[in-house]
Amino acid sequence: MAKNDPVTIKKYANRRLYNTGTSTYVTLEDLASMVKAGEDFLVYDAKSGDDITRSVLTQIIFEQENKDGQNLLPVSFLRQLIRFYGDSMQLLVPRYLELSIDTLSKEQDRLRQQLSTAVGVNPLVAPFEQHIRRNMDLFEKAFSMFTPFARREDNEAAAAEARASGETAAPAAPVAATAPAAGELDELKNQLSAMQKKIESLSRK
DSSP states (O other): OOTTSOEEEEEOTTSOEEETTTTEEEOHHHHHHHHHTTOOEEEEETTTOOBOHHHHHHHHHHHHHTSTTOOOSOHHHHHHHHHHTTSGGGGTHHHHHHHHHHHHHHTHHHHHHHHHHOOSSOTTTHHHHHHHHHHHHHHHHHHGGGTHHHHHHHHHHHHHHHHHHTOOOOOOOOOOSSOOOTTOHHHHHHHHHHHHHHHHHHHTO
């Protein structure tokens, strides 16, 4: 195994976790310490061989959230996140969250300094407001690439309202003649790829 290759963790039916790199059994707390230390690992079901890294990382977060004073995920955030499951925006959420947490990680030293030197403002809020606002601005600029669908709905609503009032609706802005259907997964993937490139381009400016 190369030095930078992820460590393989095997999970057995008795829920025990085995670190193949150190040949020792480990706990979720041990895996949490590995993550904090920057050590990468992948977790596999010992019987089926399935990659269960995501579920184990989720378990680690659950364990950390249950510790007093360790809460990172506000209830309002959890509710909003749950609402995105099954929604058309679900495909965009992972990339946005990755971009946000990556930016926060890169700027953590500066944010820590602002937290320690903030005077006359709420030290837990002020340093993050600009960071969050900037991320939202980047995301909205990238997402504007796909607003023809929203503009078309707005134009149709305006036209219907005008007809109801007996007025003549203003000419609608032209939209693409062939908008992809919601079920066309390939087209959505292409759009997501383009949006990711746009976000990365904007974040470098």
